[in-house]
Amino acid sequence: DSLMNRKFKATFCSNVNIQYLLSFSLRSHTCGELCSSHVDEEVTLCGWIQYLRQDLFVILRDFSGLVQILIPQDESKSELKNAFLGLTVESVIMVKGRVRCRPEGQENKKMSTGEIEVCAESMEVLNTCRKLPFEIKEFVKKSEALRMQYRYLDLRSPRMQYNLRLRSQMVMKMREYLCNLHRFVDVETPTLFKRTPGGAKEFVVPSGDPGKFYSLPQSPQQFKQLLMVAGIDRYFQLARCYRDEGSKPDRQPEFTQVDIEISFVDQAGVMSLIEGLVHYSWPEDKGQINVPFPSMTYEEAIRDYGVDKPDTRFGMKVTADDCSRVCALCCQWKLNMGRWRKWMIIAAFALCVVQEVSVVPVRADGSLKSPLSRLLSDTAKQQLLQMAQANAGDLIFITAGPRENVRPLLGKLRLQCVELLESYGVPVRDPSVFHFLWVVDFPLFLPKEDNPEMLEAAHHPFTAPVPEDAHLLYTQPRKVRGQHYDLVLNGCEVGGGSIRIHNASQQLYVLDTILKEDPSLLSHLLEALDSGAPPHGGIALGLDRLVSIIVGAPSIRDIIAFPKSFRGHDLMSRAPDFVSEEDLKPYHISVVWPSADIEGQQDNSV
Amino acid sequence: DSLMNRKFKATFCSNVNIQYLLSFSLRSHTCGELCSSHVDEEVTLCGWIQYLRQDLFVILRDFSGLVQILIPQDESKSELKNAFLGLTVESVIMVKGRVRCRPEGQENKKMSTGEIEVCAESMEVLNTCRKLPFEIKEFVKKSEALRMQYRYLDLRSPRMQYNLRLRSQMVMKMREYLCNLHRFVDVETPTLFKRTPGGAKEFVVPSGDPGKFYSLPQSPQQFKQLLMVAGIDRYFQLARCYRDEGSKPDRQPEFTQVDIEISFVDQAGVMSLIEGLVHYSWPEDKGQINVPFPSMTYEEAIRDYGVDKPDTRFGMKVTADDCSRVCALCCQWKLNMGRWRKWMIIAAFALCVVQEVSVVPVRADGSLKSPLSRLLSDTAKQQLLQMAQANAGDLIFITAGPRENVRPLLGKLRLQCVELLESYGVPVRDPSVFHFLWVVDFPLFLPKEDNPEMLEAAHHPFTAPVPEDAHLLYTQPRKVRGQHYDLVLNGCEVGGGSIRIHNASQQLYVLDTILKEDPSLLSHLLEALDSGAPPHGGIALGLDRLVSIIVGAPSIRDIIAFPKSFRGHDLMSRAPDFVSEEDLKPYHISVVWPSADIEGQQDNSV
The missing domain is CATH 3.30.1360.30 (GAD-like domain)
Structure with missing residues (x-):
């Protein structure tokens, strides 16, 4: 706990006008900020009972840390003492009292507020807490199912508080970089969209029109390109994306990407932009990172590491x-x-x-x-x-x-x-080291797994060819490299992007002749490219994965406030849930129940 | 256009390090920034052909404004001249040239770059533009359907560029205020959630579990309260919300709210916070607003204005x-x-x-x-x-x-x-004036319209009673006022919030005894309140409506990049669209087609 306290202070409380931290609130100070410079001050604190010790002390906790409250032992204050002794752990109180130095020899060097304590003068119980299913302590091991069911308790742990606050702060720095320093425009794009061709992993949303469905997009790809055609010049969005992948561990049905698109740019421009972005938003307590990041071709990566996202640590x-x-x-x-x-x-x-x-x-x-x-x-x-x-x-x-x-x-x-x-305890990779790497020069097309005579887009059909390979599109498409770039961190892909095709006839040729896809499904995009589309390119960073690697979390569920289980369930509210046929009527749909033998399968997994 | 140019300059280009504006891009300058201090400079510009004039000039446009390009008339440069003359309107070019003062008498005072012009030295066509369905000029009147179908062209208009950029910048200022100045934590909450009791307006999303559906939430209300129980202390989110209201004009099936929740706070605290937020993020070119905002009770509003959101202009x-x-x-x-x-x-x-x-x-x-x-x-x-x-x-x-x-x-x-x-032309309300107003002391419950013996929550069942009315909950619930506050701007409700019930038994009494709702559907929330919930309250601002009033837009569709028609359709991509029964199989649903006579109705409305 004390380590976390310190980290909080270092990361979140530096450069903060304390006046602001307390703004609009009933307290005069936060628990974690108190130190010897506050001695003799009258303070009002609000927080949770971490524990009671020997009927003498209460340890009070708020988001900023812990502080020791001294319970008065004086006969004249027996009422206040009894009120304290009647408190259950995790109850919420407001305490008024005076800060004093701890008696010599009683300082706790492991605690950031360990030099002082607060002598309680009055106390109000704001809410009492029932017996909880587990204690709010880092070392208490709980099953993931229990953590998810009582997520609002799990989030009280210093580790989860740290993760969510670091995520918030990193995102804020990214916004400052994009919006304030580089004049990107934050544009929201719809999440009720149209099913994309072959979008087997897209959730559908029934509409009031019989037989018609919206689709929750896997990314705002089409919209970001249309915004370039619209002359927005520089777009970004922290975009919620959706992918129905059933039960893949460490995937979430909804996730967030830092979505970026820029006009009149080349590959080097986008890569520099992202290097600047990561550098600017990098958490102070995670050491320095060096830019520019090294770069490796797809060819080299496969040759030397057997994979397109090598762990170069x-x-x-x-x-x-x-x-x-x-x-x-x-x-x-x-x-x-x-x-x-x-x-x-x-x-x-x-x-x-x-x-x-x-x-x-x-x-x-x-x-x-x-x-x-x-x-x-x-x-x-x-x-x-x-x-x-x-x-x-x-x-x-x-x-x-x-x-x-x-x-x-x-x-x-x-x-x-x-x-x-x-x-076996042999340290090969230093967990405090972060190796960023660009992988470039991917093939534009790959043979289809189930039919190697046919080609499919290695990433997506909107990626532009490398200029010197463009002529090969019409003769040897398998040899064309794409202007695609992946950002790899410690062997994980944390981002990917490309320079896009901005020429309507080239896009049509790729869709129609090379990929054999029905271009009419993308007619609005083809029309847009024909309406004065600027050269453009962009990237999307997987925010959840990026943050989870930075904080060293074993799962992306540790940096998402309310994640789904790997079966896609919310174990706290029990979503998804049954909906009556009556409520489905306005959407002109009906449930098709599986036949009896399948129905018999009970789903008890998390 | 010139007015817009100026506004752009004033609003978006002040305090910007020009170095940054150009970062990572092929251009050396933006069109709109050029002025007499650039004379004799060699510049590279990228943009769209606004129009050609007398075979002598091209007007080039980018997001920052317009600039006049002089086409060389010299015999030796006839190739370049012909290239210019072959350009279609809205084609995309890159021009290199030298800035010079316009000859005396040819300055255009209505144009922010009207003192100068750029003598073209070379030009590259980056993309050609087909014949468009309408011109990109503010005064060209188009039908809304046409604007929506070709939204990527509509967004090129100075008005829409201004609206989207102002929105982005306002949101950025709000984030700075909340995140940097007041240490709010930006937490993302799920949009695949569980249907709330009586959530008739919630879109459903079929899951892979037969008969089970997610629901797209109308607001993150439950999550924000759970985050307070989780000790996050101060939460905010620009939250995407969903409401299926069929065809209501000026409503969108998805919309954005500035969602805020804070612990250990009272009503006055939340109101001050929001006044600070609006004041801090207020656009410079919209004049000053005064804080604190005036306040009026619900009683007074109905008495004097006959409505709970009076236009006090x-x-x-x-x-x-x-x-x-x-x-x-x-x-x-x-x-x-x-x-x-x-x-x-x-x-x-x-x-x-x-x-x-x-x-x-x-x-x-x-x-x-x-x-x-x-x-x-x-x-x-x-x-x-x-x-x-x-x-x-x-x-x-x-x-x-x-x-x-x-x-x-x-x-x-x-x-x-x-x-x-x-x-009839009598100016009653000044369009440049902004009257904010708090409306407070709403009744907590209202008689149900279809059964006035029963009560329903005036806003939602989580609103706490005014402290001095709390005892009336158990005797005369109709007389209880809630700690609810609405923010009204020029007669429109732009926000609403409340101090919440943090006591589990009071919440249970309201749900069960007063509202006769099944409390088991909210058991996770009731359990959470019993697990050490701090006193808390918050607010949600309707971002779309707020921004549309500020920019004076006739509809919220004018401040959303890709809005739906009032029938909920995306006219550009034609969403929602049909999905094959095959694609619905994984979700265990099937379309229930309406009977023949209903089927006959063609839906041609927008």
Whole structure:
């Protein structure tokens, strides 16, 4: 708690005119701000009973921290004393009293207000608290279901208070940067929209017109481009987006993106803008970050890390022989791991057992401990060690095959390996380090998974080709790179954007000829491009994920006030819920109940 | 246009580091910023062709304004000249050139850049524009349907650019006030929620669980209160809200409110906070507003204005005789109106013809021109004139009956009368004047319209009673006043809020005993109040309406980028739209088509 108190002070109370903090409120001070400079002052505090101690003290809590209240022991004040002693934990009180230094030797250095205490002179109970399902203490472990059901209690924890306040403050800084420094216009776009072609993941909203539905958009993509056509020049929005993905862990049916679009800009312009944005809004207590961020092509990312969002906080790159036929990954096993080494090698073998990957531990003397060893000549062994850049004590993963399969496989093993090492207490990635990375030069189209003869947009059909590849659109579309850029943080994609197609006929060609999609569904956008559309581009940052990485939260649910369970349920209010057929009538819909055997399935999962 | 140019400059370009305005963009300057201090500078401009003039000039437009580009007439530059002459209106170009003073006598004082012009040295066509359905000029009158269908063109007008930019800037100032000055926490709350009891106006969203639906909330009321229970202390959010009201003019199915909640606060505290907020965020070019705002009780508002949201920009109060049996409204007819007077009296009679209101014109000599006149004694006539505070030339509306009918009737006539006067060119209300007003002391409960024996919440069931009336809850609930406050601007309700009930048993009593609602539907809220809820209160401002009044827009559709028609349709993308039964399957719903005779009705309205 005391650590959190300090963090609050550092992050949220600096540069604040204290006058303002108290504005419009019944209190004269907040609990957490009191210190020795307030000694002898008369204060009025409002807050929650954290706990009572030895009938002598009450620890009072508000959003800013904790303070110790001294319960008067004097006979003449027995009424006040009894009132205090009758309090239940988490009840809400208002206390008037005088600040004094704690007696010598009784200071609490772990508490930011630990030098002082407040001698209570009067107290009013504002609300009493029933017996709660769990205590409001960081170390009390609760199940996620219980936390969600009583979210209003869970949010009282210092950790959640810190997360929500940091999120709010970061968003405010982003707005200052965009709106005040760079004159972006904050424009709200509709969330009751039209289903986009192939929008299988879009929630539908029945309207009063029979058979007609709105759709909750996955992003304001069309609107942001139309705003550029409308001459808004610079648009941003903290946009609520919706995606119905059923039960994917760590996805939310509604999420927020920092949505940005800018006219008369190129790729470098958008990237600089975002670097400035992240730098400007970066929380003070999270250290410095350096801009510009490094950049890597899609090609390089797949080659070296087997993935398009590499975690560059550690090495362990995928290596290959000269003809790229054999690929290897070298895990720098720590020789000093002693007795864990055996178990880790077993675990590594387990990881690889179904994946046609050989695990080759390198002994302390440099020899290979593997059945392969007997089959290879000394030169071949030497070449393997050299290719994998392996040393004594390391562990080599080795495999061969087509590069589009082998690299991603080793890329996955690379991450599993690090998790394995960390689970054994080997610190590979520093949790206080933030590695931003741009990944660029993505292919514009990819073969469809279910029909590789056909192409689909690698990101979305509005991405413009890299200028020097544009002519290939009409001859070899598979070779065209897009002006797309992904922002990666510590191996997670936290943003993606592109320069858009602003030419109507190029857009029509991509939709119609290359992607074989029905262009009439986007006729309003095509018409708009034909009406004087400026060159434009933009980006969307995934705010929830970005903030969760910054605060080190294990889940995005920890930086959202009222998240849904991974089944999409609100466990507090029990949403979604049944609606009567009567209430559905105005929308001309009716429930189609599943047949009996499916109906029998009880849904007890969270 | 020139006026708009100037307004842009005044409102949006002051205090801006020009360096920033151009950041990350292909241009060196914006069109509207150029003036005589730029003479001899080489500039790069990007924008739209507003028009070509005499093959000599191009007027180029961007968001900041217009500038004149001189087309070179020199033989050696005929290629460049021809490129210019081939341009269609609204095409997008990038021009490089040098700024120079216009020749003497050719300055245009109506144009903010009218002292200079730019001699084009090179030009690149970034996009060509087809023939548009209407011109981008303020004075070109278009139908609303056409404006909505081509919204991306409509938004290019200076008026719409001004409206959207003013809205963005006002919202930014509000955030600075709340977040930076008063340490409010910006918390996002879910829009996929649970249907609230009696939430007939809530859109439903089918989920993947058969028969279960989310609901799009009309406001984050429950969440904001839960955040106070969670110890957030000060919450705000620019919250998207949803209300399915079918085809009400000037309502939108989705709208935005400035949503605020604060702990340990009283009514006066919230009111001061909002006065500060409005004052701080008030647009510079709209003059000063004075705080604190005047305050009026509900009782007074109904008595004097016949309505709970009086337009106090003019007098014409409702008056009554001593026993409040006879009520009158005196319209100060202007004697100098000459020939219009007759027509206005006829119109006034027409207004009253079905409403049992007598219209009594007062002649220039002070006599009454009415059949009533013959029935009344001279004393009675004198009393009438005195009661109505009428003078020669005025028009008196007079009626009698129960006060709850008569006052609202005259209140309505009061507004109709003023509209009548203004339609004849008599300026009653100054459009540049902004009258804010608090209305307080509302009744907490009102008799249900369809069953006056039963009570319903005047605003919502979470409003706390005025402390001195609290004991009446249990004896005479009809007499209880609520701690509710409405903010009224120029006769429109732009905000409403209250101090909330924070005591679980009082909340249960209101829901269960007084309102006869099923409290189990709000069990999570009741449990939360029992878990250490602080005293709290808040408010929600209707952002769309507030901004539309400030910019003097005839409809809230003029300050929303992509509004729906009053039938709830998006005329640009044609939302809502049909969804296949196949796509509805995952949601376990099916369309119930209306019977044939209803189906025959074609919906052609906007």
